[in-house]
Amino acid sequence: MLPTPFGALDEKSLSQMRYSIGDHVFRQGDTTKGIFFVASGGICLTRVTESGNSVTIYNAQTGDMFAEASIYSDHYHCDAICTAPSEVVRISKQAIQKQLREDTAFSEGITKRLAVQVQDYRQLLTLHAMKSANDRVLLAVELGKLTGSVTQFANQIGLTKEACYRALRDLSDRGLLTKTGRGRYAPTPRSEDRLP
Amino acid sequence: MLPTPFGALDEKSLSQMRYSIGDHVFRQGDTTKGIFFVASGGICLTRVTESGNSVTIYNAQTGDMFAEASIYSDHYHCDAICTAPSEVVRISKQAIQKQLREDTAFSEGITKRLAVQVQDYRQLLTLHAMKSANDRVLLAVELGKLTGSVTQFANQIGLTKEACYRALRDLSDRGLLTKTGRGRYAPTPRSEDRLP
DNA sequence: ATCCGAATATGATTGAAATCACATGTTACC
DNA sequence: GGTAACATGTGATTTCAATCATATTCGGAT
Secondary structure (H helix, E strand, O other), X not given: OOOOOHHHOOHHHEEEEEEOOOOEEEOOOOEOOEEEEEEEEEEEEEEEOOOOOEEEXXXXXXXXXXXXXXXXXXXXXXXXXXXXXXXXEEXXXXXHHHHHHHOHHHHHHHHHHHHHHHHHHHHHHHHHOOOOHHXXXXXXXXXXXXXXXXXXXXXXXXXXXHHHHHHHHHHHHOOOEEEEEOOXXXXXXXXXXXXX | OOOOOHHHOOHHHEEEEEEOOOOEEEOOOOEOOEXXXXXXXXXXXXXXOOOOOEEEEEEEEOOOEEOHHHHHOOXXXXXXXXXXXXXXXXXXXXXXXXXXXXXXXXXXXXXXXXXXXXXXXXXXXXXHOOOOHHHHHHHHHHOOOOOOOHHHHHHHOOOXXXXXXXXXXHHHHOOOEEEEEOOEEEEOOOHHHHOO
């Protein structure tokens, strides 16, 4: 099922698609066709700057939506690349615009989603603004950003994978993180949380 | 005059306030009273992380709004600190919520503003993800981020002021930027722009 | 079953930005 | 007018993440 408020939309405005690793859902500069929901798999939003650097903006996993802000853009501002075999639902831009005009609750839902996204981006910015790799990695893990591969995680928080692995090991050595498996780390519960 | 769509609101829902340098408009954790418009001056949004680092999220200048996403939050996520003698209009949260329910055009305007903000944050993220100080500074100047002091600018793009000054000088030496005065730099017009 | 590619992991070296230090210029305020 | 506070600007040193290199493990394809 689609998240609120998209359940209100007609089936006809949805298209189910499948992608394999490396496939593009859309490219930077493509005209906007709609917004997307990841039914299963993973889609990674990256942006290529003038200098040719590639930057991960957002890492959409199962249950996430992406390209929500594209309702008011003529073209996409980033590439959407499949990082795991994925089922994706595309929600037609036209249908959304129609519903926005006709359905107050739907409109409110969209606004709320965008407001949350703004907060999320602020959070990510806060993360990127930390100079120390250890601080960055610790906060990012605490925020639950380490869901997929460490390589993806590293890119998302603006570090090389090497620096990331080192920080993860360092933080584990200091007892701030606990290694729960190969490439899996979790925050060590703080003492307050364990008090009787 | 307030920017679209806030002109639709009743005068009663607005409060004019004045702040001096260093004053707090609100603090991280305060319950949300509304959103703000900078009639004149400058307000800087900073967030304090667990480790005690202070991070500039946004630098609102004359004509800008801030804390727009707070409509759906119970408390503010950052500090708003006055960086220049400022006149600020506070727009009551209640009035906005009422208008959102009753006025479709207003609601659409708000949604559009939030969508634009999402794009802006993406832009800032792209900026922060660039490793080279020169690239960062050049792009930031091209995007028109160098409006106030270089110190503020440096903080906003995630560099120390020293690194920033050096990059500005370096880019000026290479002819990519032109120094237009003390602490003032502008992109050097590219050759294409000068063709007859 | 084995081969290939990618992710995990770590060590050594290097380079660029942070830090420290300091000089000068500008503004605002008593 | 004097001075305090802060912005501009640059040089010297240090630190820490990027880069380069390499070994191992895992999963998927043949």
